[in-house]
Amino acid sequence: MADRIFDKSQALYVRALETVPLASQTFSKSAMQYVGGASPLFLDRGDGCRVTDVDGNEYIDYVLGLLPVVLGYRDPDVDAAIRAQLDKGISFSLATELEAELAERLVRLIPCAEMVRFGKNGSDATSAAVRLARAYTGRDRIALAGYHGWHDWYIGTTARHLGVPQAVRDLSSAFTFNDADSLASLLKAAPGEYAAVIMEPAGLDAPAPGFLEAIRALCDEHGVVLVFDEIVTGFRIGMGGAQEAYGVTPDLAAFGKAMGNGMPISAIVGRRDIMAFMDKIFFSGTFGGEALSLAASIATLDKLERDSGPARIAATGVKLRDGAAKILKAHEIDAEYLTKGPDWLPAVLPTGEGRADRTVTTSLLRQELVAEGLLFMATFNLSLAHDDPQVIGETLAAFDRAMARVAAALRSNDPAARLRGAPVEPVFQVRQNTGPIIKPKDAAE
Ligand SMILES: Cc1ncc(COP(=O)(O)O)c(C=O)c1O
Missing domain, CATH: 3.40.640.10 (Type I PLP-dependent aspartate aminotransferase-like (Major domain))
Incomplete structure (x- = not known):
């Protein structure tokens, strides 16, 4: 694990909070989504499938600005x-x-x-x-x-x-x-x-x-x-x-x-x-x-x-989803995380079961992936720039190292103690509405 320092992100966060509520324009791009102090909070530039944060740390980006970047940065x-x-x-x-x-x-x-x-x-x-x-x-x-x-x-x-x-x-x-x-x-x-x-x-x-x-x-x-x-x-x-x-x-x-x-x-x-x-x-x-x-x-x-974009995205997705599933199983953390989703948007999701609660498993996953140079939330958001054997190989090797540490944390007496900062806070379950709000006029009470 390369030691990543986030000092400039932290300093910029403190500065931005003075004038920018949340220090970000978007909930899903804010500090709420990453483990405090152990994550980048501001990016500086991108190229292809890679981004660099304000401290100079590089990542393969699996967030892609929340999905607009479909060809790659600076296409x-x-x-x-x-x-x-x-x-x-x-x-x-x-x-x-x-x-x-x-x-x-x-x-x-x-x-x-x-x-x-x-x-x-x-x-x-x-x-x-x-x-x-x-x-x-x-x-x-x-x-x-x-x-x-x-x-x-x-x-x-x-x-x-x-x-x-x-x-x-x-x-x-x-x-x-x-x-x-x-x-x-x-x-x-x-x-x-x-x-x-x-x-x-x-x-x-x-x-x-x-x-x-x-x-x-x-x-x-x-x-x-x-x-x-x-x-x-x-x-x-x-x-x-x-x-x-x-x-x-x-x-x-x-x-x-x-x-x-x-x-x-x-x-x-x-x-x-x-x-x-x-x-x-x-x-x-x-x-x-x-x-x-x-x-x-x-x-x-x-x-x-x-360039047959959607087909190439799907083919990349299959390789990452299958590779991730094998790694989760090999580290015996497949009770805590499952892979799902379509080929074009594969996901690694905490099950909410197993040895730690969902906040801890979500936070451990993001923390250890960031430490290995993968910017990841819940889905492998893919661009054509990810369709490269080198990128896929690097991603799965990094995922494997990160999951080894997640597995060690989950085997320990206190997995939450392995978090290097405040856990991730859910914004709200955006795809889970609170259900019908209305009582239709003629419905029984
Ligand atoms: C399915 C879906 N609809 C609508 C929106 C809203 O789009 P925007 O954030 O660009 O306003 C989003 C954003 O994430 C979305 O995922």
Whole structure:
């Protein structure tokens, strides 16, 4: 284990806390996610699949900015496209040709896409879809499954709903992934009131056979707009999203993250007759047509398509998931950690069982992986730059050394004592909503 010093991260953390609440813009990129004092808190630069922190420590990055970096940091083709656009300008007073050009790409690639509008964050696209569905149907209620961003209509359904009015919370209800009956009950309890069903169509769990088809049928039966949130699946599971992979076409879909290899861009795509309501609602902002991100996105999608991006990501994922599973078993810590998830997003998850509680096993895992030069949270977030035998070999060797120490800690009398700082704090279980909040008007008490 190379001795890693985090003095500059610590000093910058103390400085940033004075002026930046949380010392980060994003919960999942904050100090809450890593073992205090034993982890980097600030990065300085990236190249390919590697990043360097402010203390000069290097890592193979399996977080990738929370998934936007799909080709690798400083991808030469994307960066060249950005530079070429930079020579022409960034934000203009009228639309540019880039908007139509990127929209045409998405219409060609994504089954439900007949028309397209752009935003900057995933939350822009999911919230636009919700407003559009409400305008189109003249209804207010939303049923949802998954994580959909920071806006009131979604975050009000989670434990972190402080600041969201009850009147807004009352309109959103969570249903359970892979349980179509849970959606059927919601729709039945408030007939004619649901505008949209918005869901992540796939994630660490694949949709069970027939599940997405059942959701599609329920939406058709009840006149509800079906929205797939493909912010994570988009351009990773395949170029046409989960809707192409599983053969079920929603009415609208939201894309973001990977579409710009790190540049801030998202898209709402969908059926022409519903997208036509875009002219009637208000979804309009200063930066929707910002040209560097549009140019980056065109270059990113071209390269992913040309280089069979999703297939290469999946092949890398299989090697890492299989390798990690063997290592966990060899160190006899497979009661504490399991591997799961699809080929394109393999995960190593604490089981919450075995010799220590989940906070300790999560913290030990991240601490020891960081010590071995792997920046990792729960999933192997992959880019094409990871598709390299050297990187995969280095990763599995580092994983093996880290798991040897995790195993030793778990065999000791007091595994928590092996933590070199404060444990990881969960933000909240984003993919576990608090359940239906509403009591439908006509439901029994
Ligand atoms: C499935 C899904 N939807 C929506 C969002 C929100 O995207 P953003 O954070 O870019 O607003 C995320 C972000 O993690 C996500 O994973």
